[in-house]
Amino acid sequence: MNASTHEPLTLSLSVNGETHDLQVPARKLLSDVLREDLGLTGTHVGCEHGVCGACTVLIDGRPARACLTFAAQMEGHEVTTIEAVGRPDALSALQQALHEEHGLQCGFCTAGIVMTFEHYLRENPTPTASEVRDVLSGNLCRCTGYQNIVAAVLKAAARMRGESV
């Protein structure tokens, strides 16, 4: 792709397994395209400089800041957002544990936390509390407090290992 004008780019993006054909300016952030062009408002936007983690999505299965990614970069890659994780009547293990442990209050930070740990718990199914805290440091929560979120992640990890907790 070698641009020569500022006209919007014609992109084909794969998000949550569906292909979307879009006209998008090169400078448009992935977070804005998800929310405004695709109506996937589960991805939240807090700081737009990589600090708060609210916009975290998966790119090819790995967590990444949607606010530090241009949608134009995503052609040929698979983007996964919170909308693809669980359903109201069938929550993912982590979503269920967050619910049980009171791991969310307003929920603004929650989507980013779920997306981060979706990958992390696959990479490390047996995390310690201190490892969970290290990873959680990339997601700011301004109302719940982190204790319950750590407890929820540990509970989800145990359940994903087949333990009954």
Next chain:
Amino acid sequence: MKPAPFLYHRPANLADALSLLRAHGSAAKPLAGGQSLGPMLNMRLARPGHLVDLNDLIELDSVRVTDSFVEIGALTRHHRLAIASEVRRSLPLLSAAAATIGHYAIRQRGTIGGSLAHADPAAQLPLIAVTLGASLVIAGPEGTREVAASDFLQSIMTVDLRDGELITALRFPLPVGGLWAFEYFSRRHGDFALVSVALSFARDEEGKIDALRIGLGGVETVPLRLPEIEARMQGRPADETTIRDLAAAVAATIAPEDSEQVPAVYRRELAETLVVRAFQSALNREEGA
């Protein structure tokens, strides 16, 4: 908080990337992990006319271990440095430092080439490159050149990189001493460190210190290596007195910047404490091994 308009280019290989950079000169900026450039674009601290996305140059996401050096491609992500067994075995200091950069999601995207080019004075990877005497392989219109990390890093966010040039790899010479430690202090987990210390050494048959390398981040505009102090420690026993002397010598040598939030005296004391901690953790790890 939205970037100014730019033209987006996505070259498929290094040759195409170089010719795009050459064609657009100072108007073009390479985009690697975007974890430093992204915020700068969003805040309009950077307004390049052209972005040249390097993410398809997968040949630059590589680790090659030979007898005399480890070559790490510029697009290698921090997370890979932190977890890949070939890096943990050959350059454990680099691996340990990479694992502390920012946060988990940041490390999935951020690259070693981007970190060196960005040259934040508190960044981990430039510090390790200087401490271990690494060099950068740089490709440009006039071919390829190799430059020592200590020469490449000139000042805060100022490096020896000319228009049209790209970092393609970092080369870390082998062998490195078997003892090592990375210690740092930041006010919040994942923030840039106020001070960081990288240490690498070996012990001879009598247990005396050999080939000591010590580097400090966050105290001056570029990572600092202290060759005179390294030489003074050669052949000394690895004991309490030596550790105290080393830490005091470091504290006496550095000239940290004084600021209201972080007074120079605070950074100096932090450096002294972190040197002691680093030495002890290197020795503890040896005992544990």
